[in-house]
Amino acid sequence: MAKRDYYxxxxxxxxxxxxxxxxxxxxxxxxxxxxxxxxxxxxxxKFKEIGEAYEVLSDKDKRAKYDRWGxxxxxxxxxxxxxxxxxxxxxxxxxxxxxxxxxxxxQYEGMRGGGFEDVLDQILxxxxxxxxxxxxxxxxxxxxxxxxxEYTVEVTLAEAYTGTTRILQMDNPExxxxxxxxxxxxxxxxxxxxxxEGAPGFAGGAKGDLYLVTTVAPDPHFERxxxxxxxxxxxxxxxxxxxxxxxxxxxxxxxxxxxxxxxTQNGKxxxxxxQGMPHLSGxxxxxxxxKVRAVLPTNLTPQERELFEELARFRG
Numbered sequence: 001m002a003k004r005d006y007y008x009x010x011x012x013x014x015x016x017x018x019x020x021x022x023x024x025x026x027x028x029x030x031x032x033x034x035x036x037x038x039x040x041x042x043x044x045x046k047f048k049e050i051g052e053a054y055e056v057l058s059d060k061d062k063r064a065k066y067d068r069w070g071x072x073x074x075x076x077x078x079x080x081x082x083x084x085x086x087x088x089x090x091x092x093x094x095x096x097x098x099x100x101x102x103x104x105x106x107q108y109e110g111m112r113g114g115g116f117e118d119v120l121d122q123i124l125x126x127x128x129x130x131x132x133x134x135x136x137x138x139x140x141x142x143x144x145x146x147x148x149x150e151y152t153v154e155v156t157l158a159e160a161y162t163g164t165t166r167i168l169q170m171d172n173p174e175x176x177x178x179x180x181x182x183x184x185x186x187x188x189x190x191x192x193x194x195x196x197e198g199a200p201g202f203a204g205g206a207k208g209d210l211y212l213v214t215t216v217a218p219d220p221h222f223e224r225x226x227x228x229x230x231x232x233x234x235x236x237x238x239x240x241x242x243x244x245x246x247x248x249x250x251x252x253x254x255x256x257x258x259x260x261x262x263x264t265q266n267g268k269x270x271x272x273x274x275q276g277m278p279h280l281s282g283x284x285x286x287x288x289x290x291k292v293r294a295v296l297p298t299n300l301t302p303q304e305r306e307l308f309e310e311l312a313r314f315r316g
Contacts, residue, residue, distance in 0.1 A: 003071050006053035014067070018058065025054040029154050030217070048169055055152045055213075062150075074147050074199050143205035149198040150191075150211045153182065157219035160186050161251035161277060166212075170197065178210075185227065185280035186214045222251060227277040227286030233258065235292045240264045248272060248290045258290060266294040 007014050010024045028050045030036065037043035056062045056073075065073040153166055163184035170178050180194055191211050198208025216224070223230040235246045243262035247255040258270055269291045276286030297304065 009053040021057050051152050145205045146199035146201040146208035148208040150213050153212050154215045156217050158251040160216050185278040188216050190214045229276045230289045232293050233290045234295045236295050
């Protein structure tokens with residue numbers, strides 16, 4: 001099945017600015033995330049299609065190549081590099097209606113083939129300056145490593161807190177599925193290198209590398225600054241006045257006990273040392289800051305109201 005146009009996948013125009021593309025991606029990624037649609041078998045392939053489109057259109061250089069060559073931009077770029085190594089200007093080639101290439105100007109105008117290598121081989125066979133098939137022999141002698149590939153992956157804060165895995169459907173001739181590990185502590189824009197899983201090499205060269213670029217979805221309960229986390233904890237008024245204990249949540253889902261000293265003021269912030277995000281280096285963690293928020297009593301009984309009135313007289 002032919003791939004859909006990346007702009008169509010994200011629902012944006014071809015002149016859409018970077019911000020619009022990013023917003024469209026995040027909206028669609030949340031809508032079709034497999035975790036949000038556990039019973040929809042079409043959600044995962046759609047989610048991957050959205051990620052693939054964003055990976056290309058969010059990168060200025062890749063987007064320009066995609067606009068020029070379409071879905072074959074990686075292969076075309078490798079063939080351009082090969083043409084330069086053979087001493088030709090790739091700008092002299094143009095794509096013909098049949099999908100192949102032809103030499104556009106000069107002595108070899110009109111020579112055609114399925115790719116740059118086919119046209120170049122025709123030229124070199126008839127040029128008299130090199131042996132028959134010489135261009136192919138040269139490329140075999142000078143293999144080139146394949147292009148590195150970037151793939152955008154969105155994770156939740158909880159997944160960034162504990163680490164997680166993803167199954168990627170690789171867009172290569174093998175079309176194989178690849179399980180990748182996303183380490184704890186990743187941030188917005190973290191790059192995770194997976195060696196040898198990028199684009200195929202040229203003329204027997206090694207494959208490029210795959211880079212996962214992470215985006216972290218906003219969390220309703222925590223604010224992240226570097227590797228420190230900030231949250232609010234509701235505390236009853238009597239616990240703030242008399243002292244007590246509060247329970248501070250973590251992105252992992254467990255809760256930490258926090259001792260509240262007597263006469264704690266509303267809005268006071270406590271630091272829970274080394275309870276924040278893990279450092280991506282694998283050693284140490286940030287801190288978790290909990291700001292207490294007073295929970296005022298409602299629906300007072302007559303007796304409770306008398307006690308508050310008495311306290312007001314007492315302190316007045």
